[in-house]
Structure formats: structure tokens, C-alpha cells
């Protein structure tokens with residue numbers, strides 16, 4: 001309270017002002033980034049506020065436009081991915097939608113991988129055409145098909161570092177070259193790899209995107225997304241965030257910062273366990289085929305060793321007999337949970353055709369190689385022997 005206050009302010013005044021007071025001036029800084037859980041920031045002078053909101057001076061105004069905890073996460077992830085700037089969002093889909101919307105307008109054309117996360121496919125097939133943006137779907141492992149799909153007006157080439165759920169790994173440098181030769185941006189969803197396994201910007205992509213809900217958070221307690229790129233490329237993404245408004249909450253930014261600290265350990269463990277499970281599945285008579293980037297049978301094995309610092313924690317496989325045995329297998333698991341999402345401490349199983357990729361038409365799913373018997377496993381941090389025993393008894 002100002003010292004000159006003529007009388008003690010009333011309860012309501014004291015409650016409002018005391019609740020926003022912070023003791024300061026003592027030696028010692030917080031070791032962790034504090035959660036600056038505030039919607040807005042106060043100014044002592046109206047002209048300073050106007051300068052800051054008009055971006056003529058640095059400062060904080062309103063958490064949709066920027067927040068210190070969120071900014072700490074953005075700068076950490078930008079540096080880890082080798083980008084100049086990162087823009088954080090309230091979800092992976094908010095990040096993907098905003099990054100795409102920021103770079104296209106009516107009359108533009110997008111070339112997209114045909115095997116991507118179902119939500120992204122929903123944006124590409126259900127929304128972009130409504131806004132006059134045409135999308136061509138290709139197999140981004142077929143470089144000739146990608147080259148043939150590019151045309152004047154192509155603004156974006158979109159793919160995933162490790163495709164969801166087929167686990168194909170495209171050639172990032174070659175796709176970057178094709179995109180740039182056509183005057184387009186190469187945008188890539190790096191969720192399945194995480195910045196620990198891959199830094200797409202260093203390989204030739206222009207924009208890297210994460211559902212930070214997954215490996216970056218690592219604990220299934222946060223929904224978040226982030227887009228990383230050059231300062232120039234991120235300027236329209238920031239503008240889109242400010243208008244569309246999918247801002248990350250400060251508490252969630254804190255949880256992501258905490259997740260980043262153990263990302264390397266968690267990824268190493270998930271990769272090692274996934275390799276063991278994939279090898280076990282390959283030998284099992286009830287398994288028809290196993291898709292895992294760490295197997296010598298993986299069709300993109302050379303790219304895996306060239307582009308990734310590990311084979312990842314995601315496995316896809318087909319149970320012999322198709323849909324019914326695949327469903328029975330999932331229902332019989334005791335330790336492994338049937339659940340959406342991935343990249344967390346628990347090992348999770350899902351059936352893409354009826355869940356994460358439900359946005360696809362049957363024909364699109366078939367074209368993308370997602371069969372009805374396809375089962376997806378997100379390998380967590382449990383003891384590998386326990387996971388293998390659970391899978392063995394369920395099979």
C-alpha cells in the first residue's frame with residue numbers, strides 16, 4: 001500500500017493487493033523457472049504499456065501475447081532443436097493448425113504425407129479445402145512422387161519425422177531440397193522423435209512441430225504444442241497465435257520445462273525397451289509383421305541411422321487374423337493400458353484405424369498403409385521383462 005494512504009484500505013482492497021504481493025530483495029534466485037500464473041501484467045505508466053503492447057519496447061502485457069514461464073520453455077526448446085525461435089501452444093493441434101494457417105491463403109497448394117496423425121489429416125482434408133487451399137497427398141518416402149506433386153503455388157510440404165502410425169522415416173534433407181526448389185517451406189511434425197532423437201531444422205526442414213503433450217512432457221499430465229523455426233518463419237506463427245489464441249498456460253509451460261530435464265533419460269530407456277519388444281514380436285508366431293525403425297527389416301533403416309539418434313519408443317505390428325484377434329490382444333493386456341496418446345511413463349496400446357486415425361476415410365487409410373489389424377504400442381518406462389511377459393500372455 002502507498003505510505004501516504006490516509007486510512008487503512010478496506011478488506012476487499014487489501015485482499016486484492018496483498019494476494020498479488022511477492023516478497024523480494026533477499027539473496028537467492030529460484031533454481032526452477034517460477035510459474036508466472038497471471039493473465040495480465042501491470043504498468044505504472046500508461047505510455048509504457050502502450051509502447052510494450054505496440055511492440056516498440058520489450059515487456060509483458062497479457063499471457064495470450066507472452067508470459068515469462070512460457071517464454072522460458074520456448075527459448076529452451078528453440079535451442080534444443082537448433083532453431084532461432086519457438087512459439088508454444090495449448091496443444092499439438094493448435095501448434096499444427098496455427099503453423100499451417102500462418103503460411104497459406106486461398107489459392108495456395110499444400111503437399112502432405114498421406115500417412116500422418118489423424119487430427120492433422122482432419123485439418124488437411126476437412127478445413128484447408130474450405131478455405132480454398134488445395135492439398136495433394138503423397139507418400140513422402142517416394143521422392144519422385146513428391147517432386148511430381150509440387151507446382152507453382154505450392155507453399156508447404158508437410159510430413160512427420162517418424163510417421164504416425166506407420167513409423168516410416170522420410171529423407172528430410174531431400175524433401176527440404178525439393179520444397180526449396182519449388183519455393184515452398186518444408187514443415188515436419190517431430191513428435192515421435194522428440195528433439196532428443198532428431199533436430200529436423202539441422203537437416204534441412206524449415207519448421208519443426210511437436211505435440212509437446214507426448215515425449216517433451218513425458219508424464220501425461222499436460223496438453224501442449226510448439227512450433228520451431230527461423231525468426232522470420234515464426235513471425236507469422238506468432239501473429240496467428242495472438243489472433244487464433246491457442247496460447248500455452250504458464251503452469252503447463254512449467255511442466256514441460258520439468259519434462260525436458262529428463263527427456264534424454266526417458267528416450268534412452270524407451271528406445272532400449274522398444275528394441276527388445278520389437279525383436280520379441282518378430283519371433284512370435286501370432287505376429288504377422290512388425291514395424292520398428294530399429295529392426296534391420298525396416299524399409300528406411302539407412303535414414304534411421306543417418307537422421308535419428310535412436311530408433312524411438314513407438315512400435316506398430318499386425319496380429320495374425322486382423323481386426324478381431326487385434327482387439328482380443330488389447331483386451332487381454334493386464335499391465336499395458338489401452339489409451340490415447342504416447343510418449344509417457346506408462347506403456348500404452350491403441351488401434352489406429354478405430355481411434356487416432358478415425359478421421360481418415362477407409363480408402364485413405366488403406367492408401368496410407370493402416371490396416372485393420374494394425375496395433376500401435378507406445379513403450380514406456382516399466383521394466384522390459386514385465387512388458388514382454390504381459391504381451392506374451394495376451395498373445
Ligand SMILES: Cc1ncc(COP(=O)(O)O)c(C=O)c1O
Nearest residue numbers: 091092093117164191211213224
Ligand atoms: C504425431 C502427432 N502430432 C500431433 C498430435 C496432436 O497433438 P495434441 O494431442 O497435443 O493436440 C498428435 C496426437 O496424438 C500426434 O500423435
